[in-house]
Amino acid sequence: MTADVEPSRLQPQVLPLFADRTPRVVDSDEAFGDKAAEVPGPDTAGLPAPTQRVIVGDARKIDLPDASVDLIVTSPPYWKKRDYGHADQIGLEDTPQGFVSSIMDCFQEWRRLLRPTGSIFLNVGDTYYKRSLMGIPGRIEAAAMDNGWLVRNRIIWAKEKGQGMPEPAKNRLANRHEYIIHFSPRTNYYYDLFGYSAEYGNGANPGDVWTMGLDRNMGAHLAPYPRELVRRAIVLACPPTVCTTCGVPPERVVARTARLDPSRPQAKRAMQLAVEKGLTEAHIAAIQATGVSDAGKALSFQTGTGRNSKSVQTLAREAKEALGGYFREFTFAKKITTGWTSCGHEGRTRGVVLDPFMGTGTTLQVALQTGRDAIGVDLNPIAPEVG
Template sequence: MMQPYWTNGQATLYLGDAQEMLAELPAGSADCIVTSPPYYGPRDYGVPGQYGQEPTPAEYVETLRQTFSQARRVLADDGTLWLNLGDCYAANSDGWARGRDYNERQPATRPASRLSVPPKNLLGMPWRVALALQEDGWILRNAIVWHKPNAMPQSVLDRVSTRYEMIFLLVKQRRYWFDLDAIRESYTGDRPVPRRARGGCSRAIDGKYTPEVDAICGKRHGAAMMATGRRHAAANERGRNPGDVWSISTRPLRAAHFAAFPIDIPLRAIAAGCRLGGTVIDPFAGAATTALAARQLGRPFVGIEINEGFCDLARARILAATAQAQGEETETG
């Protein structure tokens, strides 16, 4: 039985390789997995066995496929996996390829990739991984675009700047736990009447179904169809579906590695994809952002991290958040 690096009863951290640690966890012990593995190649953390430094994109994809095969075993049958991944290029705009310094101006810090595409190609790594997981038996339910309104500017002149990353929602079976009401958003502005409420007519006046439109398109369906039509056309009183484009600003964390994603992402994923009291797992815990979201929503957390420094940082952040919450409860109590 593996021993945790640290635990406070609500959150538990394990130090080690994600794939190996997942293999030790009981089957079906997680209700939700929210994670962001190291992307392919941008940083060398100097830790043996680290992910993201594989020689080729294919080997990186295979590493994650094997890791999430173990994650699939650990995930409950009705659980959800939320996977955040960013993309990369075969070389930057100066011609510096992955693993090579063509101009010999700086040492190579990226893996010595043997690529099958010319330099400057966008590699499509998130989709390579997602499709590999799909072929491995996962059901790909959503490809969510995380739009970054405050994305860092890029010094490129021959393409547009990248301002988004992907978040994939994957599940094990057709029926799974998903609470849409928990993440609905408030309506803003006038909501146009859906096509279904207009009897299938694609034309309207000022976005509304009117007698004038009746004259152009014909009457709506008969009384037998009206109840169903109204039910589908009506705005949900709890709010609207947030859709698959999430505009969420990044939140830099100086104490952590640069890739820490904002807490808003795991907050939304856990609220929608984890039953009350269910356990949340992050196999690439990093700075424990997912742990903080799980604590805030009252879900137990299990994190795995290969870097001991990040484990210490994660523990410190969890303890600080817990102390702050207890202090606020004391003040309001």
């Protein structure tokens, strides 16, 4: 591979491939910008402000219509940890099996409430009993799978240094993590990995370990969980809006740009070379369509290039000759949101987050802050300070 290509060969006017449209030469940093403006989120203009509703009752029988909830984010009582002082409380069953059975009764009800694109993020920790961990999170996962649920992720909430509960044990390590298990009844649950990665992963998939501290105002006896835990779950799996006619949420449409990160020296050099050699946006699109190995999508189709396989491969070859090894930089170029899908109907409503063990209402607070409608259920709800 060589970068010594005659610039004139790459001038668009001498390339018959460009005869069908006026090529835009990559000639400045601006030319590496977006072809389309970034669209931040589905349109919520005109929708009423997010609402919250608190229902006093049992998580196993909730007075809500079928298919009316987009996401459940919740932390049930952990087995044998606390007495919430109510005859119908979950958590003080005699055996782990009894506890898991109560949680499965909840799941059965929650399945009814979820829209077809809905899912559950369940924060749960384990319990030592008679000197052994009981494997509660794993038992819940196994029972849920037996009941037809998919276990999509077992996320580890790693507590920041000094933030676990003090433990007297001298012959084992102190517990410093809990789980957040993502369950879905179907494979087509709503999931915005792109939006989440942009916020928490610098564009790359951020992985299944969430290192979070406890919020400062957490009273130990109430067992609230961090707001960030709820926020992450909502960003990932609660659509901002859903259709009032069919309940389908708009999904993010993403396109690759030619924009590179100029803070990386290799990316900067790649941009300089592209300018020097007179490459066009069509060249960059061709590199992206063929990919690093030349075995990319261009062999069968070329999303966004508007050209046939042969011409795309020719463009990619020219660009790779011009850029040398730096062509790889353009295969990692930034992606942007260019729009949101539409089911074709008009009406929209906000996505709905439910916490069936709402406690102090952490979930409701975050749902409202992120523009979702919020519903909380608890045998003993503690009035949430919303804001």
